[in-house]
Amino acid sequence: MEEEEQVIGDFNRWRQRPELAEAVAAIKALTAVIQRSQASTMMGLEIELKNASEMLKAWDRSSISLSAGCDLFMRYVTRTSALEYEDINAGKSRLIERGERFGDISLKARETIALLGQDFVQDGCCILVHGSSRVVLALLKLAANNGKNFTVIVTEGGPKKTGMEVSKKLSAAGIPVTVIVDSAVAYTMDRVDMVLVGADGVVESGGIINVIGTFQVALIAHSMKRPFYVAAESFKFARLYPLDQQDLSISTGQEESSNPARDYTPPHYLTLLFTDLGVLTPSAVSDELIQLYL
Amino acid sequence: MESGGGARRGRMVIDPKVRQVGFVTPGEQDGPAGVSSSSAQVNAPDSPAPVMIPPAPRVAVPAAADHSPPKPAAPVPIPPRSPPLPPRNFDAEDEMPLGSYNPGGEGVLAGSPNSSYGKASSEKAEIGDLSPTMVAELNSSMMEMSLERSKYELPVPEKENESTADVISERVEVPAINNNEGPENDARQRKLKDRTSKAERRALQESQRAAKEAARASAAVAKAKPPPQKKDGSNEKKGVDKKPVDKSGEKDKKKEVVVPEKDKRKDAPAPRLQFDDEQKVAKARRRAIVEQTTETKHRVELFRHLPQFVPPTQLQALEEKYLQNDTMHIHPAVYQVGLKYLTWDIVGGNARCVAMLEAFKEMIRDYTTPPQKVMSRDLTAKINSHVSFLSTCRPLSISMGNAIRSFKLKIGKLRDTLTEAEAKSSLVSHLETFAQEKIILADKEIVKHAVTKIIDGDVVLTHGFSCVVEMVLSHAHSIGKKFRVVVVDSRPRLEGRILLRSLLAQGLKCTYTHINAVTYIMQEVTKVFLGAASILANGTVYSRVGTAAAAMVAHGYRVPVMICCETYKFHERVQLDSICSNELGDPDALVGVAGRKEFRELVGWDESEHLRLLNLTYDATPADYVSMIITEHGMVPPTSVPVILREYRKEPIL
Numbered sequence: 001m002e003e004e005e006q007v008i009g010d011f012n013r014w015r016q017r018p019e020l021a022e023a024v025a026a027i028k029a030l031t032a033v034i035q036r037s038q039a040s041t042m043m044g045l046e047i048e049l050k051n052a053s054e055m056l057k058a059w060d061r062s063s064i065s066l067s068a069g070c071d072l073f074m075r076y077v078t079r080t081s082a083l084e085y086e087d088i089n090a091g092k093s094r095l096i097e098r099g100e101r102f103g104d105i106s107l108k109a110r111e112t113i114a115l116l117g118q119d120f121v122q123d124g125c126c127i128l129v130h131g132s133s134r135v136v137l138a139l140l141k142l143a144a145n146n147g148k149n150f151t152v153i154v155t156e157g158g159p160k161k162t163g164m165e166v167s168k169k170l171s172a173a174g175i176p177v178t179v180i181v182d183s184a185v186a187y188t189m190d191r192v193d194m195v196l197v198g199a200d201g202v203v204e205s206g207g208i209i210n211v212i213g214t215f216q217v218a219l220i221a222h223s224m225k226r227p228f229y230v231a232a233e234s235f236k237f238a239r240l241y242p243l244d245q246q247d248l249s250i251s252t253g254q255e256e257s258s259n260p261a262r263d264y265t266p267p268h269y270l271t272l273l274f275t276d277l278g279v280l281t282p283s284a285v286s287d288e289l290i291q292l293y294l
Numbered sequence: 295m296e297s298g299g300g301a302r303r304g305r306m307v308i309d310p311k312v313r314q315v316g317f318v319t320p321g322e323q324d325g326p327a328g329v330s331s332s333s334a335q336v337n338a339p340d341s342p343a344p345v346m347i348p349p350a351p352r353v354a355v356p357a358a359a360d361h362s363p364p365k366p367a368a369p370v371p372i373p374p375r376s377p378p379l380p381p382r383n384f385d386a387e388d389e390m391p392l393g394s395y396n397p398g399g400e401g402v403l404a405g406s407p408n409s410s411y412g413k414a415s416s417e418k419a420e421i422g423d424l425s426p427t428m429v430a431e432l433n434s435s436m437m438e439m440s441l442e443r444s445k446y447e448l449p450v451p452e453k454e455n456e457s458t459a460d461v462i463s464e465r466v467e468v469p470a471i472n473n474n475e476g477p478e479n480d481a482r483q484r485k486l487k488d489r490t491s492k493a494e495r496r497a498l499q500e501s502q503r504a505a506k507e508a509a510r511a512s513a514a515v516a517k518a519k520p521p522p523q524k525k526d527g528s529n530e531k532k533g534v535d536k537k538p539v540d541k542s543g544e545k546d547k548k549k550e551v552v553v554p555e556k557d558k559r560k561d562a563p564a565p566r567l568q569f570d571d572e573q574k575v576a577k578a579r580r581r582a583i584v585e586q587t588t589e590t591k592h593r594v595e596l597f598r599h600l601p602q603f604v605p606p607t608q609l610q611a612l613e614e615k616y617l618q619n620d621t622m623h624i625h626p627a628v629y630q631v632g633l634k635y636l637t638w639d640i641v642g643g644n645a646r647c648v649a650m651l652e653a654f655k656e657m658i659r660d661y662t663t664p665p666q667k668v669m670s671r672d673l674t675a676k677i678n679s680h681v682s683f684l685s686t687c688r689p690l691s692i693s694m695g696n697a698i699r700s701f702k703l704k705i706g707k708l709r710d711t712l713t714e715a716e717a718k719s720s721l722v723s724h725l726e727t728f729a730q731e732k733i734i735l736a737d738k739e740i741v742k743h744a745v746t747k748i749i750d751g752d753v754v755l756t757h758g759f760s761c762v763v764e765m766v767l768s769h770a771h772s773i774g775k776k777f778r779v780v781v782v783d784s785r786p787r788l789e790g791r792i793l794l795r796s797l798l799a800q801g802l803k804c805t806y807t808h809i810n811a812v813t814y815i816m817q818e819v820t821k822v823f824l825g826a827a828s829i830l831a832n833g834t835v836y837s838r839v840g841t842a843a844a845a846m847v848a849h850g851y852r853v854p855v856m857i858c859c860e861t862y863k864f865h866e867r868v869q870l871d872s873i874c875s876n877e878l879g880d881p882d883a884l885v886g887v888a889g890r891k892e893f894r895e896l897v898g899w900d901e902s903e904h905l906r907l908l909n910l911t912y913d914a915t916p917a918d919y920v921s922m923i924i925t926e927h928g929m930v931p932p933t934s935v936p937v938i939l940r941e942y943r944k945e946p947i948l
Contacts, residue, residue, distance in 0.1 A: 205922065205931045241922055241929040243747065243821075243854040250749065267931070283933035290930065290937050 007033060007052045008059065019134065023069025023235045024106045026056045030073050031099035034092060042091050046078060062261075064201030064209055068238035069106070075292055076102050109233035109276035110138045117196075117231055117274040118143035121150055125193040128185070128221075130155045131211040132162045133198020135231040139274070140196075141173045151176045153188055155213065162211075182213055186220045195221045199232035202275075203240045204289055206267030206282025208232065209248065212260050218269035227271040234277045237289055506572030570599045592881060594906045596873060601689055603878045603909070606637050627656035628680045635688040641789070643693035643827045643863060644733055644761055650684065650694055651725045654701065658721050663714055670708050677702060689877050692828035692836065693863045697728060732862040736926035737762055740858050744823070744924045745770045747856060752777040752820045755853075757809070757844040759789035760825020762858040764796060767823070771802050778803035780819060782812050784840040786883040786909065809840050812847050822848045826859040831939060832868045833917025833932030835859075839910045842872070845919040854921040857932075861925050864939055872913040881907035 010032050014025035033052045039045040053070040060066055077098045113135055121127065121143040129136055129152055140152065152175055157163035167177040180188055195217060199208040208214070208230050221228045242248040248264040267282030277288060593602060624632075631653040634640040640649050657680065663669045681698055684690065690698075704724045708717050744766040748754065754777055756763050767779060779802055783790030790806065797804050807815050822844065828836040835841065835857050848855045869875055884907050885896040899905050917932040927938065 204929060239928065243921060246749075247747075283931060286931050286934040287937045290927070290934060290941055293928070 003033075003036075003048075003052070004055055006036070007055055011056060011059070021065065021069075021106070021110075021134070021233065021235075022060070022063060023065045023233075024103065024109075026053075026066055026069055027073050027099070027103045027106055027235070029056065030070065030077075031096065031103055034077075034096050034099055037092065040088055042088065045088075045092065045095070049074060049077070064238050064240070065233075065236045068201055069235040071239070072235050072237065072292065073099065073102055079292075105276065106233060106235050109235070110135050112276040113231050113233065113274045114138040114142040116279055117229070118146060118148070120194070120229065120272075120274075121148050122193075123149050125150045126153065126191055127151070128153045128155070128188065128192040128195045128217070128226075129166065130185075130195070130197050130214055130217045131157060132166045133231065135233065136196055136198050137166070137169055139231055140170060140175060144173050144175050151178070153178045153180055153192060155180060155182050155185060155217070157211070157213070158182060182216075185217050186224075189220050189224045189226060192221075192226055194227045194229060196229050196231065199230050199236055200262060201238045201240070202230070202232050202236050202273065202285055203238055203242060203264070204286050205241055206270065206273075206285040207242070208265050208270065208273075209240075209242075209262050210265065212263050215245075215263040215265045215269075218265045222269045228269060229272050229274060230270055231274045234275050234288070237285060237292075239289060239293065503570075503572070507570070592900050592906060594908045597876065597878060597908065597910075599874075600876055600878055603880050604636070604686070604688075605880065605882075623676070624680060624683050625653070625657040625660065627653040628683065632684050632687040635684060638688075641787075642759070642761055643691050644737070644860075646691055647693040647697050648729055648733060651697060651729045654680075655722050655725050658718055658725070661718065669714060669717060670705050673705055674702060677705070692865050696862055696865070697732075700728060701725065728862075732860060736860040736862070737765055739926035740860065740924050741765050741769045743929055744856065744858055745773065745775070747821065747924075747929075748775050748777055750776040753780060753818050754778070755780040755782060755812075755816070755819040755822045755844065755848070756793070757782045757790070757812075757824055757841055758784065758787075758838045759793040760858065762860075763823045763825050764793055766858060767797060767802065768800055771800055778805065780805045780807065780815055782807055782809055782815070782840070782844055784809040785887075786879075788888075789838070809843060812844055816847050816851045816853060819848070819851070819853050822853055822855045824855065824857050826857050826863065827912060828863045828865050829857065829859050829923060829932075829935050830864075830869050830914075831866050831936050832870075833920065833923075833935050834869055835915040835917075835920060835932075836865075836869065836912055837915065839872075839913045842913045842915040842919075845915045849919040855919055857920055857923045859923060859925060861927060861938055861942060864935055866936075866939055869914050872910065876913075877911035879909035879911050881909050884909055 007029050010029035011025050014020060014028045015022065017025075030049060030052055033049060034045065037045050037048050039048055053074055057067045057070055077095050117139040121140070127140070127150060129140075143150065152167075152170055154163045154167045154170070154177055156179055157166075158181075163179055167179050170177045197208075197210055197214055197217070199210050201209040203209060210230075218228050240248075240251050242251060242264045245260075245264055248262070249260065267285075270282050273280045273282065273285065280288070628650075631640070631649045634649065635646065640646050654677070657676075658673075661673065661676070663672060677698070681690070684694075701721075701724065704721065708720070712720065740762055748766075748770045752775075754767065756767070756779065770777065779797055781790045781794045781797070781804055783794075783806065785808070794804055794806050805815070824835070824837065824841050824845065826835045826837045826841075830836060835845070837857075845855045881899075885899060887893045896907070899907055920932045922929045923932055923935070925938065927942070930938065
């Protein structure tokens with residue numbers, strides 16, 4: 001039990017930094033587990049890691065990025081020849097090294113994505129943003145800092161009105177913002193050059209799971225032939241494969257189908273994904289997942 | 295400057311809007327059919343259109359013969375064809391009185407092309423339009439001669455989509471077709487070679503193809519005298535083995551032409567045996583254990599490049615051959631399996647593959663290395679002959695092909711230091727592991743993934759009988775999911791009934807319908823599960839005929855389509871339609887309807903000139919209609935098939 005408390009404690013400590021994604025906090029906590037581990041065999045260490053990972057996932061069952069991040073960490077870390085080391089300490093240090101590297105990558109993921117994605121922002125363009133994603137904010141701030149002139153339209157994101165927060169942050173960065181009601185997306189799409197959203201999770205088919213309303217915006221963008229870009233870190237790649245919205249709620253355990261918090265956007269409506277692995281097409285997501293889970 | 299290369303370039307340059315009808319030469323202003331020669335001149339003089347030939351003092355064939363509608367449904371725009379008139383046969387016919395294989399007759403042609411024209415063409419003019427049926431009456435000796443001749447002609451590029459029977463009706467200049475080896479002949483050939491241009495050689499090639507076509511139309515026996523110069527190299531397997539073009543390079547001319555195509559072919563995977571290539575078919579036939587009858591009278595032209603259906607009457611011939619012939623050495627286990635394939639007793643990719651692997655295990659166990667022979671090489675040769683036997687019983691499925699490939703690789707990798715017993719046991723264990731891991735365990739994994747996609751209240755549709763889909767549905771039912779099944783069936787095999795019987799026995803609620811009602815029933819369906827014979831690199835699903843229709847209708851109704859397929863069935867090739875590669879079934883199976891004796895409209899179909907029955911076995915479903923593919927590695931989108939091929943086949947299978 002002590003171990004459990006320690007893991008959760010670590011996790012919460014990392015989470016106190018508001019800029020940090022949950023998954024990254026979990027990854028950092030898991031790396032600490034390896035450091036603390038007293039196991040005398042690699043198998044024992046793996047089991048400890050697995051237990052810690054389960055605990056973290058249980059903390060918030062509905063967070064796809066959290067469980068995806070934990071799974072990916074396990075895969076990334078254990079998928080090494082270190083497991084063949086006879087010397088447990090050498091193996092451990094190798095695992096710690098990999099864990100830290102994974103943690104660093106994830107931490108810097110946002111910067112990498114901002115760097116890649118800001119190339120797609122052109123002078124004088126108008127971007128539609130839906131949902132509140134820190135990655136998207138980082139991307140837009142970087143673009144503004146690099147001297148690009150563009151305007152942003154933010155959906156209100158009711159009923160919690162998350163869009164207002166986003167618009168405040170964008171104004172603070174000196175970007176002209178307009179807030180529209182969710183129902184006005186089709187009306188506004190004419191004026192928009194591209195749509196940019198974040199993601200809670202990226203699924204195996206290349207589709208994304210994001211705050212409710214994303215699918216709607218994607219449908220409108222697709223039918224009016226506007227590019228739809230997603231900014232997501234690679235630790236959000238999950239081994240889910242929803243066939244439709246109902247399938248999504250089943251696999252993530254979402255109970256409320258009358259007031260869902262998230263929806264699934266099929267890959268057909270996405271143009272490109274900006275990830276720390278590079279700018280990917282939706283079909284490349286499965287490629288990356290297969291390589292990782294080989 | 296080879297005509298092969300020129301022909302290829304020429305074909306690409308042809309402007310479809312200005313199609314050449316008949317034959318134009320670079321200089322000539324009015325071709326026989328009065329076609330515009332401007333397009334001919336557009337092509338560089340040294341890369342003329344394929345059908346260009348020099349004018350010759352001859353009696354022109356009636357212009358009507360030159361016009362023909364472009365070949366329908368050809369995947370590549372090809373120069374227009376005339377009705378199949380094989381001028382080669384006229385020569386042959388002329389020569390017949392001289393004997394089937396007579397250098398003297400050849401000499402007439404080889405000596406001075408122009409003069410031979412005059413002689414032969416007059417006869418040709420009389421003969422006029424020879425219909426295919428008349429051609430079919432030409433006897434086998436003539437065919438032999440064509441075959442003799444044909445081996446010196448330009449090789450038939452297997453990659454070409456052109457059909458081979460259609461031919462240029464005009465007389466073509468005969469380059470040196472000389473059966474005699476000898477330096478003086480070579481010299482003469484070379485001289486003649488210079489005189490003929492690429493286009494002429496190309497035209498000749500096409501005419502000779504027609505000749506072979508016509509010859510093939512005659513009696514089935516294809517026992518052409520093995521040409522003395524032909525080197526019987528390694529065994530040529532039909533269908534499965536990717537072999538480069540026949541390398542019996544006797545003549546310089548042929549070699550010259552062969553080289554660029556061979557180079558190009560070395561980069562591309564070797565194509566399968568195309569059955570309209572008479573040369574290859576004849577060679578394969580000589581090696582085949584079972585006689586193949588090609589009933590060209592009943593052949594559907596669009597599918598002539600595929601092996602025609604072999605009726606089970608071959609059983610008789612098989613038995614005789616097997617029992618009489620000592621050199622066969624087909625292991626009884628393999629023979630049994632082959633018979634089961636022939637009678638369609640064993641159907642389905644997995645079943646056939648497993649049966650074959652079992653038979654091979656028996657064969658390996660009983661195998662002893664002959665003295666003075668290297669085990670791996672001798673064994674490979676034996677496997678080749680067994681595989682060729684199996685493929686004559688019924689064309690190999692892709693699953694079998696992949697299994698064989700991996701097995702042969704394993705044989706090749708056997709270390710010399712192993713004793714025979716060790717090597718044998720290692721091979722047997724390879725076969726066992728292959729069947730266990732790639733098929734049986736893989737199926738279990740697939741079932742595990744697939745049942746997560748079935749929820750209470752689902753209406754699951756499936757087509758035909760896939761053993762994996764049956765396992766999925768059974769397992770889902772056994773773990774208590776509440777769903778019902780719609781089984782869609784199609785003639786002539788009605789395989790869905792087997793699935794239906796099995797599901798009903800387990801207590802599932804089933805609906806049974808035929809493929810014609812699939813658009814109606816699809817309204818009620820929530821998910822579609824289908825099996826596959828193979829999945830190709832571009833995500834195309836190659837499966838039992840009717841699958842594509844069901845998938846397309848499902849896509850139209852926005853119903854997700856799940857394909858359950860093991861990864862060992864994946865294949866690197868790409869197929870865009872169901873025509874270029876398929877298997878032809880028994881046309882007579884379409885005639886009667888089981889249990890309905892009053893349907894007799896199609897009885898006697900083979901007597902009609904105009905009616906052909908086509909019974910295809912497989913079809914290709916485009917990747918757009920597929921929502922996901924369930925493999926033992928998990929659920930992947932159809933775009934990830936090349937990724938799996940890349941990642942999991944880094945080393946050859948096992």
